[in-house]
Amino acid sequence: xEKIIKVVDLVxxxxxxxKQSFWKSIFWSKNxxxxxxxxxxxxxxxxxxxxxxxxxxxxxxxxxxxxxxxxYPTSGEIEVLGFRPTERRREFLKQIALVMGNKNSLSWDxxxxxxxxxxxxxYEIKQRDFESRLMELSELLEVVEFLxxxxxxxxxxxxxxxxxxxxxxHRPKLLFLDEPTIGLDVVSKRKIRGFLRHLNKxxxxxxxxxxHEMADIETVSDRVMVINGGVKVFDDxxxxxxxxxxxxxxxxxxxxxxxxxxxxxxxxxxxxxxxLVATLEISKKNQGKVMAILTESYxxxxxxxxxxxxxxxxEDLFGRTK
Amino acid sequence: xxxxxxxxxGLRLKIMKVNAAFxxxxxxxxxxxxxxxxASTVVYMITYLVFLGAIFGRVKTVAGYxxxxxxxxxxxxxxxxxxxxxxxxKNIETLGESVKSGFFDLILTKPLPTLWYVTxxxxxxxMLLIEMWPATLPLIYLLVKNAEFVISLPGLLWGSVIFIxxxxxxxxxxxxxxxxxxxxxxxxxxxxxxxxxxxxxxSVPIExxxxxxxxxxxxxxxFLLHTALTTSFILGKTTDxxxxxxxxxxxxxFLIIKKKMWEKALRAYxxxxx
Numbered sequence: 001x002e003k004i005i006k007v008v009d010l011v012x013x014x015x016x017x018x019k020q021s022f023w024k025s026i027f028w029s030k031n032x033x034x035x036x037x038x039x040x041x042x043x044x045x046x047x048x049x050x051x052x053x054x055x056x057x058x059x060x061x062x063x064x065x066x067x068x069x070x071x072y073p074t075s076g077e078i079e080v081l082g083f084r085p086t087e088r089r090r091e092f093l094k095q096i097a098l099v100m101g102n103k104n105s106l107s108w109d110x111x112x113x114x115x116x117x118x119x120x121x122x123y124e125i126k127q128r129d130f131e132s133r134l135m136e137l138s139e140l141l142e143v144v145e146f147l148x149x150x151x152x153x154x155x156x157x158x159x160x161x162x163x164x165x166x167x168x169x170h171r172p173k174l175l176f177l178d179e180p181t182i183g184l185d186v187v188s189k190r191k192i193r194g195f196l197r198h199l200n201k202x203x204x205x206x207x208x209x210x211x212h213e214m215a216d217i218e219t220v221s222d223r224v225m226v227i228n229g230g231v232k233v234f235d236d237x238x239x240x241x242x243x244x245x246x247x248x249x250x251x252x253x254x255x256x257x258x259x260x261x262x263x264x265x266x267x268x269x270x271x272x273x274x275x276l277v278a279t280l281e282i283s284k285k286n287q288g289k290v291m292a293i294l295t296e297s298y299x300x301x302x303x304x305x306x307x308x309x310x311x312x313x314x315e316d317l318f319g320r321t322k
Numbered sequence: 323x324x325x326x327x328x329x330x331x332g333l334r335l336k337i338m339k340v341n342a343a344f345x346x347x348x349x350x351x352x353x354x355x356x357x358x359x360x361a362s363t364v365v366y367m368i369t370y371l372v373f374l375g376a377i378f379g380r381v382k383t384v385a386g387y388x389x390x391x392x393x394x395x396x397x398x399x400x401x402x403x404x405x406x407x408x409x410x411x412k413n414i415e416t417l418g419e420s421v422k423s424g425f426f427d428l429i430l431t432k433p434l435p436t437l438w439y440v441t442x443x444x445x446x447x448x449m450l451l452i453e454m455w456p457a458t459l460p461l462i463y464l465l466v467k468n469a470e471f472v473i474s475l476p477g478l479l480w481g482s483v484i485f486i487x488x489x490x491x492x493x494x495x496x497x498x499x500x501x502x503x504x505x506x507x508x509x510x511x512x513x514x515x516x517x518x519x520x521x522x523x524x525s526v527p528i529e530x531x532x533x534x535x536x537x538x539x540x541x542x543x544x545f546l547l548h549t550a551l552t553t554s555f556i557l558g559k560t561t562d563x564x565x566x567x568x569x570x571x572x573x574x575x576f577l578i579i580k581k582k583m584w585e586k587a588l589r590a591y592x593x594x595x596x
Contacts, residue, residue: 014592070427070593093433105428107344109351114344121340122432150351 004174004206005067007042010076011035012062012230036062038230039076046173049200049207051221051238055318059230060210061178067208068098068176081174094123097172099163101182104151111148112162116169123170130169137165141195157188164192168199175199177209181216193219214310226317233321238310245308245316249287251280252306256299267293276301334438342445349448356452363457370396371460385530390468391557392527397461398556399524399549402489404454410493411517412444414500418509424594437584441497471557480566481556487573488547492520494576495543504587507594519543523550529559544572 015031024030037059044050052060065071066078069085069092078085083092106115113134120130138144141161146154154162160180168175177196181189197220199205209220217224217238224241226234234241251268255276264270267290268282282290287305294300349356374396378389387395417440420426429443430436499516503509523539528550531539539546547569554560 065427065593068427068431070430071591072589088430088436090433093431096431098428098431100424100427103424103428105425107348109348110344114347118340118344121336122434 001045001047003043004046004081005042005044005208006077006079007040007067008077010037010040010042010063010066010078011074012037012059012066012071013074014062035230037066037073037227040227040230040232042225042232042235044206044208046206047200047204048223049197049221050209050223050225051217052208052210052225052227053217053314054210054227058227060227063227064176064178064208064210068096069093094170095173096176097167097170097174098176099167099178099180101160101177101179104159104163106151106159106162106166108152109150112151112154112166113147115151116147116166119166119169125170133169133171134165137168140198141165141191157184157191160184160188160192164195168205171203172205174206174208177207177211179211179213180209181211181213189213189215196220214314218310226314226321228318228321231321234317241313241317242307242310245313247284248308249282249284250306250308251282251287251290251294252304253278253280253294253300254302256301259298330435334435337434337439338442338445341439341442342447345444346447348444349446356448359449359453360456363453364460367400367457367460371464385527386559387527387529387557388470390465390470391553393461393465393468394471394557395527395549395553397458397465398485398553399521400454400458400461402485402524402548403521404449404458405489406493406520408446408449408454409442409444410496411513412446413441414496414513414516415509416440416443417497418500418503418513421503421591422507422509422594426591427593430588430591436588437581473556474558477556477558477561480563481552483566484555484569485548485552487569488544488549488552491544491569491573491576492548494573494580496520497580498583501583501587504590519545521545523548526550528554540568541572544576547572 012035014034014036016034017025018030018032019025020030040059040063042063052063054060062071066073067080067085069080069088072086081092081095083089085092106112107118116130116134119125120127125133134147135144138147141164143158143161143165146158146162151159151162164180180196181192184192193216196207196209200207200220207220209216211217222237224234224236224238225232250271255278258275259278261270261273261278264273264278264280268280268286271279271281273279280290291303291305294303374389374392377384378392382388384392417426420429420440429440432439496513496516499512500509502512506512522543523545528536528539528546531546531550536546540551551560551565551569555565
């Protein structure tokens, strides 16, 4: 597969205002340097779906904005689709799209269709292709009946679906998504995740996604890149990330009678304990033994075994790489 | 793939056409807003004409301009004012707001000549059709009724050239002020300052200013070109063609400054957090 993103030793330093006295701050603000991205190297192949993960302020959105050419890097090299993004060549921009969950590109007062017609002219899409593509996308996202409503009258979910349609009308090769499901209800989130997966698998659109929603990452992405404090701390498949934590299991046990905490602590780490329900963290190799003890020694109503959830894995990774 | 000059020009004209049509659709989304705009401009015009009538009821001339010449001066200043609101000022405000809010991210990722696009993002045809002409009609009526001057064709021609150059130069100056948003994240105070400078020369004829002020108003802050010098040329009070060349030069210099400052601004753009 062809590499469509190559990043070498990428660095971004922001200047941020320093707190000063009242009079100084009124007339002349003083700045200090903030290292947002620290020598990051990235290679992404065509057709991949990659999630950029990191706590707030980790540098993931800054990285994404440098990849789209919005921000100039302080140093380092970036090549996207064979172009230097900050040159903002039209051939480059015609092949990418950016969707930001909390920013609107559609005119607030007009129906979404009017903005789409503007995009049709900007991207020089033929009228027939435009009509069929718009119908296809709006049917997939179930928003056909809202195309002619003013955007300000749409719900957040409908608006975001319209933003997505507007972004991909021109069939971009590379789609950048910055928190695309922020603030949405579960049904809309699921719909959008499914749609993004469809784009990646069926239309072969390369997707670069940042999100704090682990379900977005699990559904949409195959590869995870974790950035913390401006440094890349993990870059591999989602399976590999999960595999690293597979030796741990969580057992949620529902007892018929109350059990003392000290007794459970002999079996594993007690993560939570209510009157009849307790959650234990155990190693995978002890799973059979612990379950046997539990069923033989106590009156157990139910046992639920699960792997460590992705959000906890990521939280642990953030903590360890701080 | 490098595009030809004709394709580039064609693209820019298309952007203007599409943006004008889109802005028109946006502006008619709130009809009450248009009625309000029309009412406020008509009230302003009538108030100003009453004021002029009161002044010229007591004096024959102001800075060597009689009543009918001042009416022409007012007409030129009104053209400049409306033209600035039709395409320039609203776009400078929109740019500042989009930089502040981060919406500019979504403009920058579109395959467009961005400077051209943000310069002509909003073209307010509604103002041209609904506000400008009705509000200017009383002024035109008084001008026709009281005309006591002769306009020569060369005067009108050179005056028009100076008007266009001055209008573009002052737009560039205001635009450069507005670019402060890229560094400071805020734009309103700078836009307000540039607005005051831009329309400074719209109240008194050029002949009224001392030499040092005149020099300032036709160079660093070119607020005397678009109305004051234009009217002076149309009325034949100024005939030296070096002023025409100077106006063209000022426009070109300001266009270059605008382009260079734009490039610097894009480099400084830090994009609002998401």
